[in-house]
Amino acid sequence: MRKHFSNYIERIAEQNDDIVFVTGDLGYAALENLGIKMGDRFINAGVAEQNMIGIAAGMASQGYRVICYSIAPFVVYRCLEQIRNDVCFHNLPVFVVGNGGGYGYGIMGSSHHAIEDIACLSGLPNMKCYVPAFIEDMNTCLDEMFARSGPAYFRLGLGKPMPDYLVPTSYGSATAFNAASKLTIIAQCPVTNNMVAALNGHGDKGNIDVFVVNKMPLEELPEDIKASIGRTKNVLTIEEHISTGGLGSAVSVLANEAGLPLKKFISLHAEGYPNGLYGNQGYHQQISGLDEENITRTINSYF
Amino acid sequence: MDHVRLQGKLRTKILELHYKANSGHIGCSLSCIDIMISILKFKEAGDTFILSKGHAATALYTILNEIGEIPDEVMDTFYKNATTLPAHPAAAKYKAIPFATGSLGHGLPLATGIAKAKKLKKAGGVSFVLMSDGETNEGTTWEAAHFAVANKLDNLLIFIDKNGLQGFGNTADVLGDTASAKVWGAIGFDIIEVDGHDISAMLDAKQKLIADKNGKPKLIIAKTVKGKGIPYMENRLEWHYLPMNEAQYMEAVDRIKSDYNA
Numbered sequence: 001m002r003k004h005f006s007n008y009i010e011r012i013a014e015q016n017d018d019i020v021f022v023t024g025d026l027g028y029a030a031l032e033n034l035g036i037k038m039g040d041r042f043i044n045a046g047v048a049e050q051n052m053i054g055i056a057a058g059m060a061s062q063g064y065r066v067i068c069y070s071i072a073p074f075v076v077y078r079c080l081e082q083i084r085n086d087v088c089f090h091n092l093p094v095f096v097v098g099n100g101g102g103y104g105y106g107i108m109g110s111s112h113h114a115i116e117d118i119a120c121l122s123g124l125p126n127m128k129c130y131v132p133a134f135i136e137d138m139n140t141c142l143d144e145m146f147a148r149s150g151p152a153y154f155r156l157g158l159g160k161p162m163p164d165y166l167v168p169t170s171y172g173s174a175t176a177f178n179a180a181s182k183l184t185i186i187a188q189c190p191v192t193n194n195m196v197a198a199l200n201g202h203g204d205k206g207n208i209d210v211f212v213v214n215k216m217p218l219e220e221l222p223e224d225i226k227a228s229i230g231r232t233k234n235v236l237t238i239e240e241h242i243s244t245g246g247l248g249s250a251v252s253v254l255a256n257e258a259g260l261p262l263k264k265f266i267s268l269h270a271e272g273y274p275n276g277l278y279g280n281q282g283y284h285q286q287i288s289g290l291d292e293e294n295i296t297r298t299i300n301s302y303f
Numbered sequence: 304m305d306h307v308r309l310q311g312k313l314r315t316k317i318l319e320l321h322y323k324a325n326s327g328h329i330g331c332s333l334s335c336i337d338i339m340i341s342i343l344k345f346k347e348a349g350d351t352f353i354l355s356k357g358h359a360a361t362a363l364y365t366i367l368n369e370i371g372e373i374p375d376e377v378m379d380t381f382y383k384n385a386t387t388l389p390a391h392p393a394a395a396k397y398k399a400i401p402f403a404t405g406s407l408g409h410g411l412p413l414a415t416g417i418a419k420a421k422k423l424k425k426a427g428g429v430s431f432v433l434m435s436d437g438e439t440n441e442g443t444t445w446e447a448a449h450f451a452v453a454n455k456l457d458n459l460l461i462f463i464d465k466n467g468l469q470g471f472g473n474t475a476d477v478l479g480d481t482a483s484a485k486v487w488g489a490i491g492f493d494i495i496e497v498d499g500h501d502i503s504a505m506l507d508a509k510q511k512l513i514a515d516k517n518g519k520p521k522l523i524i525a526k527t528v529k530g531k532g533i534p535y536m537e538n539r540l541e542w543h544y545l546p547m548n549e550a551q552y553m554e555a556v557d558r559i560k561s562d563y564n565a
Contacts, residue, residue, distance in 0.1 A: 020423070040423060046453075051412045051446030058416020061401055062424070081406060082443075086413055089394040089403045 001138055001159045002099060006034050008142050009067065013038050018063060019146075022056055024049045024070035026099070031069070053079040056094045057086035065093040065146070071105065072098025072114035072155060080120055083151070088124040091150040096121075101131070101155035102189060102240030102270065103284035110278070115270040117155060119245025122217040126150040129216040133192040134162035137172065137214050144215075157190040165210075171222050172214040182207040183302045184228040184235050188214065188247045191240040191290050198295040204303050218250040221258060229255055233263040234302050240290060243269045266298055306502040309344070309369075310337055311563020314532050315556060316365045316378075322552040324382035326390060330530035330542030332362035334499075335433060335464040338525050339366045341505035342431050342462065343399075346370075349428020351417050353402055355410020356435035356464065357391040363400070364388055372399040408441025410434060411461065415447045418459035418520075429513055433462045436482035437469025444481070445490075448520075452491035455518035460509065461492075463522065464499060466529040468540055484524055492522040499525025532559055 010033065013019045022043045023031060035042040045052040049070060056066040068075060075098045076083075087094045098114060105112035122129045130141040130152060138159065145152045166173040172188075185208060187195050192212050199205050209228040221229075229235055235255065237248035248267030255262060271288040278284075285291050289298070304312070313336050321329045335356065342352055343366045354363045364381065367373045373388070380386040387396040391405025402413050414432035421428060438444070451459050463482045467474055474480060484494050493515060495508040505525065512521040529543070530536025533555045547555060559565050 043419075043454075045450060046446070048443075048446035048450070050408075050443045051415070051450055054409060054412020054443065054447065055416035055419060055450065057402070058413040058418075058430075059420040059423075060416075061413075062417055062420035062426075064420055064423075082409065082412070085403055085406055086409055090401075 001132070001135065001156055002030050004135065004138050005097070005156055006031055008139065010034050010037050012146060013041065017041070018065055020059055020064045020066045022052055022066060022068050024052050024068070024074060026070050049074050049078040050082050053082035053094065053096070054086050057082070057090070057092055060087070060092035060094050061090070065095070067095045067097055069097045070099070071112060072101040072117055073112060076114055076117045076120055076153070083121065084124050087151045088126050091126040093149055093151065095145055095152045095154060097154045097156055099156045101157050102191065103281045104157050106280035106284070107278065110273060115240065115272065116242050116245070117153070118216050118241050121153045122245065127153065129153045129155070130214060131155045131189045131216060132159060132214050133172070133188065133190055133212050135159045136162040136168070140168065141214055155189065159190050160193045163196050166212065169222070169224070172212040174212070174224060175210045177224070178206070178209060179231070180207060181209045181228060181232050182234060183299065184209045184211070184225070184232045185238065186211045186213060186225065186235065186247065186251055187238040188212065189240050191238060191285060194285065194290060194292045195238050195295050197292040198299060202296065202299065204299065208299070213247060216247070216250070218247065218254065221251070221254040226258055226260065229260045229262070233261050235262060235265045236298060236302070237267045238290065238295065239269050240285065241270055242272065243267055264302060268295065268298060306340070308564050309340060310502070311559050311565025313340065313365045313369060314559045314563065315565050316368070317361045318547070318552060318555050318559070320361045320365070320378070320381050322547050325546045326382050327544045327546050328358045328361070328390065329545070329547065330536050330539065331356065331435070332359045333531045333533065333536065334466045334527045334529045335359050336362040336366065337500045337502055338433055338462050338464055338505065338527070339363065341502050341509065342433070343367070343370055345506060347428065349426060350431060351401065351414070351428065352399070352431040353404065353410040353414050354392060355404055355432050356407065356438055357404030360388070360390060360392050363392060367397065367399050372397055407435070407438040408443040411447040412443050415451050415456060415459055418451065418456040419454055421458055422454070422456065428458070430459050431462070433464060435469070436463055436465040436467065436474050437477070439463065439481040440469070440478050448487070448490050448492070451520040456520045457516055457518050460512060460521040460523065463524050464527050465524050466527040468529050468538070468543065470543065472540070482524060487522050491519055493517065493519045494522045494524060496524045496526065499527035500531055532562065534558065
């Protein structure tokens, strides 16, 4: 998605001279063209993420829309107070773009993972987090982000094409209405692709409603999700993010507040580093039960 | 009004705000009110200002009231419930307070970003920021300082309120002199050291630095006295925190009246 992202920025920056791109000294073999095309509106702030966000807020206060780019953990955790005090308090159009996200940087180790990013950011005032799952989500999320006059976070992961049984919605994408459905799956971020793999050829696929949510915080349950849970009473949430402050927690609170009848609710989420061992993204997904095999097993437990 | 009488008038107002609110940070405001006069009373079109040492909020509120940015009736709400004037400047109510400060180390990156935006837009005006000397302990200071030099932001002017005291000790004893002209000069700043209570000297320094469009960011190291004007507060760490009792308040007001013709 990184190439797709830089192409998009090249295009929109060419059309809008109020867009500035600031990188925290990252972008090798990806952002070189963007730098050439944007000229003095492409700024390398050096290895100094806190200052990068402060600079961006200062520039945004003067009328610019500013993209701040680094890998997800560096641009979220190191400068959280700058994002809160300098950007969010003042509702400024600073768009924080974190490459990787979840266990995306795999064997690079825990310093390079971001499995609490949405928890950290989605509760900040005026903040909207975009977590596209599929390539097709990228453009809609980016269009929406650039239409904002306030802050946003964009988690840039590795996406695959959206399967044809999902239809874009205002919150992401969903399967068509199915009166006979027995299970409601609500998923987020590119780990959704493991669910897509688990559903391929699954015998009960026709009895499962799927919703993919690509924006956080989830302030209310979309009507179609509410109706689905009302029918199935069975919920499975899937996200490459810790349970606290993530999708599953939000769905649980909202479903209970809405008085929806819940028979069974399972949240599959990032478990951190329970065995103290490290591997690639697939390894960590497996340890957290986010792999295709465990998702299949979990789905089977509802039938 | 001459400079000294204005310095006295605003000191009296600061004391009144703190006395009525029974609040601390008096020494911090008295340390930098003269710097803020030299920036805000003599502000030019296109200039912006950020108070990075947000704990000197009463100095900011007082000078903004003086130049008509905060109405009198609002000043009476300082430190009370449902106010727009809390102990540290909060978000977005007044155009002249563009950022909520109070956590140290934020103002310089913000002012640097404003200076960079002015350069990109080829807009005039100077981006001013006031920091405390203790605040320069913060790592963002050095991130922003290098950015300002690398980006040739000669439209950035930092004032450091150098009173030699910080939250829990003398700056010399905590991390050493992080507001040293040597260090900042080595990074690439144009620097003038000046008496931070002498308005004319600060105006001269300001003018001289701004006029020199040499691609180097500017720094005025303003040597100050914490609690300036009230002898029992001067250079005393406790007046970072303490409120005044009635006798102390009366003594302070009398002292300002006689020394500043206020």
